[in-house]
Amino acid sequence: MLIVQKYGGTSVGTLERISEVAKRVERAKKSGHSLVIVVSAMSGETNKLIEFAKYFTNTPPRREMDLLLSSGERVTSSLLSIALSAKGIDSVALTGRQAGIYTDNIHTGARIDKIDSAQITQYIKQGKVVVIAGFQGITNNGEVSTLGRGGSDLSAVAIAGSIKADLCEIYTDVDGVYTTDPRIERNAKKINKISYDEMLELASLGAKVLQSRSVELAKKLNVALVTRSSFNENEGTLITKEESIMEKALVSGIALDKNQARVTLRGVKDEPGIAAKIFNKLAKENINVDMIIQNIGLDGVTNLGFTVPKDEIEEAKRVMSKLNASELLEFDPKVVKVSVVGLGMKSHSGVASKAFDTLAKENINIQMISTSEIKVSMVIDKKYGELAVRALHEAYHLDK
Amino acid sequence: MLIVQKYGGTSVGTLERISEVAKRVERAKKSGHSLVIVVSAMSGETNKLIEFAKYFTNTPPRREMDLLLSSGERVTSSLLSIALSAKGIDSVALTGRQAGIYTDNIHTGARIDKIDSAQITQYIKQGKVVVIAGFQGITNNGEVSTLGRGGSDLSAVAIAGSIKADLCEIYTDVDGVYTTDPRIERNAKKINKISYDEMLELASLGAKVLQSRSVELAKKLNVALVTRSSFNENEGTLITKEESIMEKALVSGIALDKNQARVTLRGVKDEPGIAAKIFNKLAKENINVDMIIQNIGLDGVTNLGFTVPKDEIEEAKRVMSKLNASELLEFDPKVVKVSVVGLGMKSHSGVASKAFDTLAKENINIQMISTSEIKVSMVIDKKYGELAVRALHEAYHLDK
Numbered sequence: 001m002l003i004v005q006k007y008g009g010t011s012v013g014t015l016e017r018i019s020e021v022a023k024r025v026e027r028a029k030k031s032g033h034s035l036v037i038v039v040s041a042m043s044g045e046t047n048k049l050i051e052f053a054k055y056f057t058n059t060p061p062r063r064e065m066d067l068l069l070s071s072g073e074r075v076t077s078s079l080l081s082i083a084l085s086a087k088g089i090d091s092v093a094l095t096g097r098q099a100g101i102y103t104d105n106i107h108t109g110a111r112i113d114k115i116d117s118a119q120i121t122q123y124i125k126q127g128k129v130v131v132i133a134g135f136q137g138i139t140n141n142g143e144v145s146t147l148g149r150g151g152s153d154l155s156a157v158a159i160a161g162s163i164k165a166d167l168c169e170i171y172t173d174v175d176g177v178y179t180t181d182p183r184i185e186r187n188a189k190k191i192n193k194i195s196y197d198e199m200l201e202l203a204s205l206g207a208k209v210l211q212s213r214s215v216e217l218a219k220k221l222n223v224a225l226v227t228r229s230s231f232n233e234n235e236g237t238l239i240t241k242e243e244s245i246m247e248k249a250l251v252s253g254i255a256l257d258k259n260q261a262r263v264t265l266r267g268v269k270d271e272p273g274i275a276a277k278i279f280n281k282l283a284k285e286n287i288n289v290d291m292i293i294q295n296i297g298l299d300g301v302t303n304l305g306f307t308v309p310k311d312e313i314e315e316a317k318r319v320m321s322k323l324n325a326s327e328l329l330e331f332d333p334k335v336v337k338v339s340v341v342g343l344g345m346k347s348h349s350g351v352a353s354k355a356f357d358t359l360a361k362e363n364i365n366i367q368m369i370s371t372s373e374i375k376v377s378m379v380i381d382k383k384y385g386e387l388a389v390r391a392l393h394e395a396y397h398l399d400k
Numbered sequence: 401m402l403i404v405q406k407y408g409g410t411s412v413g414t415l416e417r418i419s420e421v422a423k424r425v426e427r428a429k430k431s432g433h434s435l436v437i438v439v440s441a442m443s444g445e446t447n448k449l450i451e452f453a454k455y456f457t458n459t460p461p462r463r464e465m466d467l468l469l470s471s472g473e474r475v476t477s478s479l480l481s482i483a484l485s486a487k488g489i490d491s492v493a494l495t496g497r498q499a500g501i502y503t504d505n506i507h508t509g510a511r512i513d514k515i516d517s518a519q520i521t522q523y524i525k526q527g528k529v530v531v532i533a534g535f536q537g538i539t540n541n542g543e544v545s546t547l548g549r550g551g552s553d554l555s556a557v558a559i560a561g562s563i564k565a566d567l568c569e570i571y572t573d574v575d576g577v578y579t580t581d582p583r584i585e586r587n588a589k590k591i592n593k594i595s596y597d598e599m600l601e602l603a604s605l606g607a608k609v610l611q612s613r614s615v616e617l618a619k620k621l622n623v624a625l626v627t628r629s630s631f632n633e634n635e636g637t638l639i640t641k642e643e644s645i646m647e648k649a650l651v652s653g654i655a656l657d658k659n660q661a662r663v664t665l666r667g668v669k670d671e672p673g674i675a676a677k678i679f680n681k682l683a684k685e686n687i688n689v690d691m692i693i694q695n696i697g698l699d700g701v702t703n704l705g706f707t708v709p710k711d712e713i714e715e716a717k718r719v720m721s722k723l724n725a726s727e728l729l730e731f732d733p734k735v736v737k738v739s740v741v742g743l744g745m746k747s748h749s750g751v752a753s754k755a756f757d758t759l760a761k762e763n764i765n766i767q768m769i770s771t772s773e774i775k776v777s778m779v780i781d782k783k784y785g786e787l788a789v790r791a792l793h794e795a796y797h798l799d800k
Binding site for chain 2: 015019022049052053055060064065068070072074075077078082083085092093095097098143144
């Protein structure tokens with residue numbers, strides 16, 4: 001098989017850890033696989049460099065930041081290639097530029113435009129293990145760029161798509177994606193297989209192992225992703241297209257999102273354009289609105305509810321107050337969003353009602369509800385968050 | 401003026417030091433100069449990376465070492481550019497590749513083939529301070545290369561030559577070149593002006609501030625070099641072509657080279673080809689022979705003397721023993737070489753005899769003598785090294 005393996009910061013956090021990664025690569029190579037390895041910087045290194053820059057200014061030029069930050073992955077990629085050579089494995093380390101990763105010119109948050117994988121492919125044909133510095137690319141005019149948070153995962157997925165790899169393994173210090181946060185429900189089970197869409201809906205469960213941006217790209221490029229731990233031999237979680245999953249789980253997992261605040265406008269005039277006015281304004285100020293709920297109104301007025309990230313609530317207040325609305329505004333940061341996610345919902349009814357029943361039995365009031373084809377999300381009082389997760393986890397027999 | 405400033409590892413060894421460098425650059429910029437800055441890695445950083453590589457193997461692939469080591473200068477160049485931006489100075493950091501530094505493909509010890517300075521020149525025209533990562537370049541096939549020990553000095557000199565800079569300032573933690581080692585003779589004086597050739601002969605005095613390789617390149621490219629300290633405002637030492645030095649000092653300095661061992665062959669047959677046989681053999685084994693002395697022989701036999709670096713003496717013994725020579729071999733590591741250097745010797749006689757006189761007065765026996773147009777070198781017993789330096793320093797009134 002042609003496999004792309006990506007090792008995150010903790011997986012290459014020390015020289016000992018890099019040795020362990022080299023052993024893992026050696027085993028895969030000896031099993032007959034062709035390998036491309038993408039590495040992050042040693043854990044803590046990127047933050048150290050950011051702190052260095054902040055010594056001088058809180059607003060360093062982004063172009064120079066990219067040059068600075070890209071050095072971390074150069075170090076780990078060359079060290080891993082050296083470690084492999086020491087084991088007699090023919091390998092070659094490549095920078096983002098040498099790997100042909102072209103991006104737009106949005107420094108510190110660049111998007112991959114295209115990958116010219118000729119060089120990678122040539123080295124693979126020569127039997128070499130290709131070790132690539134993740135997180136970085138090059139713009140059309142030769143400037144070094146970085147891809148922002150989760151950038152090395154993106155590098156790995158994009159490269160896997162470009163060389164049509166059979167598998168893209170993302171190694172972290174976590175075993176995979178769980179049915180819910182094991183710190184909340186100790187009976188949470190690791191999920192063996194999950195679809196891209198479910199994974200995207202379970203973002204908060206997977207946030208530690210994989211960012212939405214990478215899952216979206218994997219879906220687009222049809223890259224079979226595996227997230228697993230580099231600290232043990234456990235099988236991870238395969239994230240793949242829906243068609244590849246034979247037994248679709250009714251419910252795959254329960255997600256808890258604590259970073260939501262609820263905004264309610266009471267007595268909004270029920271007339272065309274009012275929602276557009278509000279949400280255009282919020283979008284312009286880069287406030288990410290998640291759930292939006294509006295009901296049919298009574299007597300020409302209605303209530304409009306939506307959620308924003310908790311750390312953007314002050315900004316949202318500022319924007320809303322400028323609207324000079326006569327409506328009664330409520331901001332409630334003491335809420336959480338609990339989501340039930342599963343492909344099986346598409347073909348089975350009753351999933352949503354079971355969720356409402358379960359919360360009702362626990363005397364938990366549901367403030368907002370929003371549903372999609374494969375998800376039911378409920379906004380509830382913050383203090384019931386963990387209780388709701390445990391109750392739902394049991395109700396759908398996820399511990400079995 | 402168009403000035404290239406190069407800052408060594410101790411000059412950019414901490415964030416505080418980088419701030420100090422930014423202040424110095426700011427002053428030069430505000431004086432109206434156009435500036436190109438070349439930086440080394442933070443002191444200790446390159447050694448740290450070498451230690452990292454040695455964790456895996458003592459013979460890391462040189463190509464990967466270059467990728468690894470080149471990261472240090474990327475960090476300092478971007479940090480300095482960030483520090484300058486924070487002061488409102490328009491600047492841009494460039495890697496070796498972006499600065500157009502092309503080298504051959506001898507990894508970890510590459511030679512600069514050419515500099516394509518179009519990009520540098522364009523930025524200078526835009527009024528930007530150009531900050532370049534020293535020590536690194538790129539090969540014709542896009543591989544990262546490094547220039548070996550003293551590489552950042554070489555980068556600076558080569559760039560200065562390429563853009564026809566008026567001055568190339570090399571900043572270290574030393575004030576400049578002294579008439580002799582101040583640790584031996586506390587009355588040693590800083591030299592204000594010295595020729596390339598004198599500097600090359602005084603290599604041991606200047607070794608801490610500038611390597612011969614850089615002086616040779618500066619001479620070839622006719623680059624006016626200044627070595628000075630980044631820790632104070634003292635004027636440094638200008639190293640320039642002989643024609644630019646009006647008042648040629650009879651003697652510029654006294655050098656002491658402690659890394660020499662003497663080899664003597666007694667009773668060598670005085671016939672053609674014997675010296676060639678010996679020195680070809682030594683050259684093949686990469687042993688650097690410095691002084692070579694042979695006299696007219698008596699009765700068909702002669703004595704042949706030469707010096708080799710002290711740490712190569714075991715190797716020299718091995719090579720010489722394989723020659724199966726019947727000659728009597730003597731190895732003496734307990735010697736030093738004292739050299740008197742000065743342009744004025746060309747036009748004044750008596751410089752050499754004064755040296756011999758001075759040592760005679762101190763009852764120091766001279767074992768070997770070798771002279772060039774601007775230098776007299778004497779091999780003497782190691783224990784008299786410091787005494788000889790002090791006596792000669794006084795004899796030529798270098799403390800005045």
